[in-house]
Amino acid sequence: AYVTSGRCGAPPDARDGAEPMGERDGGVAVGARVGADSAAYVIYTSGSTGTPKGVTVTHRGIGGFVTAAAERYAVGPGDRVLQFSSPSFDASVLELFISVLCGATLVVPPHGPWLGDELAAVLDEHRITHALIPPAALATLPGPETGTGRHLRTLIVGAEACPAGLVDTWAPGRRMINSYGPTEATIVATWTGPLTAGRGTPTIGDALPHTRAHVLDPAMRPVPPGTDGELFVGGDAVARGYLGRPGLTATRFVPDPFGPAGARLYRTGDRARRTPDGELEFLGRLDRQMKIRGFRIEPGEIEAALRGAGAVGEAVVVVREDEPGHQRLVGYVTPAGQRPATAPDL
Incomplete structure (x- = not known):
């Protein structure tokens, strides 16, 4: 991954290079100069055919995300970020990068999974200030009135729909952000500002800087606010595609009719609509894909x-x-x- 010198920053220009590693890995010359659009990592997601698919994410996507996330999640030196997620889940990349690239501490607790009182103990004993906790896990915690999460200043929810009741319980007294994003859009594609109790089910906000979100009909035409459509993501966040699977890549990563020549959109398969004030409401899937405890599952x-x-x-x-x-x-x-x-x- 691209690492700046002790601070968050944008990715290098495509002309910039990295130190040669002098080896070959999997048939790819890793001694070549590495640019912003070079592969940074591959992470596998569930596949509807029974074969998991490897998503190739770029340095450009990571750099843009971390720069924006440092501000939105208010993370910096002295903060303590919980490594809650498994490395098989791209939320772990969020936890890693918003800590080590921003001068914060990444806290890796003993082997989990962590729920309920055990998760509460991890948050409090390790003085966690920032955590991404899927709503299903957050719902198992004792409420903040018990003192749970007393050090928690930023709480990120995502990976599945967040009920209004959790916002009412956890938003007061801290910055609570609802984030949405498929792996193919570099961790997070849209997010809200700080949530407020008593406002009902939260939206998924709007796109990150240098990322675009479109709600389109089957002919890929924009639909008006209040109308259901499929959510497409464009901009720097879009991954290169699926490793070694050009056919599947062509199906899901399509030409962007609204962007510059050569730009692509990722079709998420998620249903969404715009609210009158321009935010996005998540409405579920177009196919059989499901989310359980934050994990994307293809039955x-x-x-x-x-x-x-x-x-x-x-x-x-x-x-x-x-x-x-x-x-x-x-x-x-x-x-x-x-x-x-x-x-x-x-």
């Missing part, structure tokens, strides 16, 4: 894995919420032959 990927068990003929995976607020993935299977599938098979 088709799990169905393909289930069908790979020798005793399984067909499989379907759904989300059940038998208890309000407690979502579970449930798979239903039929046998491939006379012998039913057993728990070890599945």
